[in-house]
Amino acid sequence: MARIVRFHRLGGPEVLQIEETELAAPGPGEIRIRVKALGLNRAEALLRRGSYIEEPALPSGLGLEAAGIVEAIGDGVDGFSPGEAVSVIPPRSMMRWPAYGEFATFPAEVVVKHPASLDWQAAAALWMQYLTAYGALVDIAGIGSQDFVAITAASSSVGLAAIQIANRVGARPIAITRTSAKKQALQDHGAAEVIAADEEDLEARLKAITGRQGVRVVFDAVGGPVFVPLTSAMTIGGMLIEYGGLSSEPTPFPLFTVLSKSLILRGYRVYEITEDPVRLEAAKAFILAGVRDGTLRPVIARAFAFDEIVEAHRFLESNQQFGKVVVTL
Numbered sequence: 155m156a157r158i159v160r161f162h163r164l165g166g167p168e169v170l171q172i173e174e175t176e177l178a179a180p181g182p183g184e185i186r187i188r189v190k191a192l193g194l195n196r197a198e199a200l201l202r203r204g205s206y207i208e209e210p211a212l213p214s215g216l217g218l219e220a221a222g223i224v225e226a227i228g229d230g231v232d233g234f235s236p237g238e239a240v241s242v243i244p245p246r247s248m249m250r251w252p253a254y255g256e257f258a259t260f261p262a263e264v265v266v267k268h269p270a271s272l273d274w275q276a277a278a279a280l281w282m283q284y285l286t287a288y289g290a291l292v293d294i295a296g297i298g299s300q301d302f303v304a305i306t307a308a309s310s311s312v313g314l315a316a317i318q319i320a321n322r323v324g325a326r327p328i329a330i331t332r333t334s335a336k337k338q339a340l341q342d343h344g345a346a347e348v349i350a351a352d353e354e355d356l357e358a359r360l361k362a363i364t365g366r367q368g369v370r371v372v373f374d375a376v377g378g379p380v381f382v383p384l385t386s387a388m389t390i391g392g393m394l395i396e397y398g399g400l401s402s403e404p405t406p407f408p409l410f411t412v413l414s415k416s417l418i419l420r421g422y423r424v425y426e427i428t429e430d431p432v433r434l435e436a437a438k439a440f441i442l443a444g445v446r447d448g449t450l451r452p453v454i455a456r457a458f459a460f461d462e463i464v465e466a467h468r469f470l471e472s473n474q475q476f477g478k479v480v481v482t483l
Contacts, residue, residue: 158255159463162213164204167467172460177257180228186259187240191278191457192481193219193311194470201248202467208249215252218244221268221277222258222483231262241268241277243285243428243438254463256483264428266438269445272452279311279452279478282424284441287316287373289427290395292323292440294420295371299324302364304384306330307375307400308340308348311478314453316373317344322449328363330356339476343453351380360387368392378403385411385419393418453477 156177161169180186198216200206210216221241224234234240243264245251251260268277291297297320305316308329320327321344329345331337337348349359360369360383368389374380378401385394385408394417399405412419427433444450455475458466460483470479 156256157460158215158252159217160213160215161202161210164202164210164212166203167199167464167471169202170464170467172463178259180226180259182229183231183262184228184259185224185231185234185240185262185265186226186228186257187220187222187242187265188225189220189222189253189256189258189483191221191274191483192217192253193221193278193280193282194466194479194481195219195244195282196470198248198254199467199471208247210249214249215254216248217253217255217258218242218248219278219280219282220253220258220260221272221274221280224265225257228262234262234265234267238267239270239277240265241272241280242266243281243434244424246425246429254481256460269442272445275454275457275480275482276452278480279454280441280445283311283315283452283478284319284444284450285427285437286312286397286424287319288437288440289424289433290373290397290422291316291319291325291371293427293433293437294422295393295395297323297325297371300367301325301370302328302367304328304330304360304369304372304374304387305345306351306373306380306384307398308345309336309476310375311453311455312375312397314343314477315450318444318450322444328360328369336476355383356380357383357386360384364389371395374398376400377405379406381405382408382411385415385417388415388417390415391417393420395420395422397422397424455479457482459483 375398
């Protein structure tokens with residue numbers, strides 16, 4: 155038997171329950187791990203509320219990221235041995251392969267032997283944030299030396315990963331946050347400039363920072379009215395990559411700005427990278443190299459115990475965190 159987290163109805167964090175279930179053997183091509191840490195993502199809160207891209211079949215498990223020890227191996231799996239330390243690239247479906255449990259089973263192709271320098275919390279916080287930021291900024295936008303990159307929701311785990319990746323390739327990250335409360339922390343974690351969007355004129359500040367060069371890439375998780383000042387500060391031929399939609403307000407389409415500057419506005423999901431073996435291998439090599447040389451360092455906001463999963467989800471949705479929320483087992 156093993157403990158897992160499931161929910162039987164849609165709603166807030168209080169619907170999460172810890173239950174016992176029989177431990178199934180891994181199927182062909184799968185690996186079962188003894189979980190040591192979980193990385194929490196907003197996608198899991200969306201699934202729990204019924205507003206994710208997957209529709210949960212109740213009762214449903216959840217969870218996309220885990221780190222732990224290989225415990226059992228299914229038929230046809232090579233290259234792994236029981237006892238090895240591994241972490242998990244988010245699978246396509248968290249309902250088919252839920253991570254929240256004392257044990258979890260995943261397809262072998264999403265299981266990675268992570269560097270020994272990572273502890274369990276950092277390993278569980280690794281893949282979603284860096285794959286998301288790498289795919290947008292390096293794989294798609296091809297950012298390089300001296301490019302200005304505007305990053306909204308900058309204190310999130312993905313936002314901080316984007317700042318680190320921009321610095322790693324010589325670009326200039328501009329962190330955009332709601333208030334000045336996290337300004338110093340963002341500067342300490344590598345932001346070249348920080349803008350508090352609720353307290354400052356976002357368009358004017360972006361134009362003052364970038365001058366004639368303008369912002370070449372916007373990496374946005376928010377949407378909503380912020381599209382207008384963001385696109386107004388972009389350079390000709392610039393690219394806005396949208397990967398979120400946190401704003402509850404309508405998102406205007408800045409037609410004449412897009413036309414006059416030949417802008418590219420592009421939706422993006424991390425599965426563009428994780429489901430393409432060639433692109434995924436390039437991403438993994440970049441991320442693991444950054445971990446080894448110290449330029450990529452997961453930032454942990456707070457760690458909760460497994461029995462505190464409800465409190466962990468409350469904190470996840472509070473917008474108080476700076477970095478990744480993790481759960482330890």
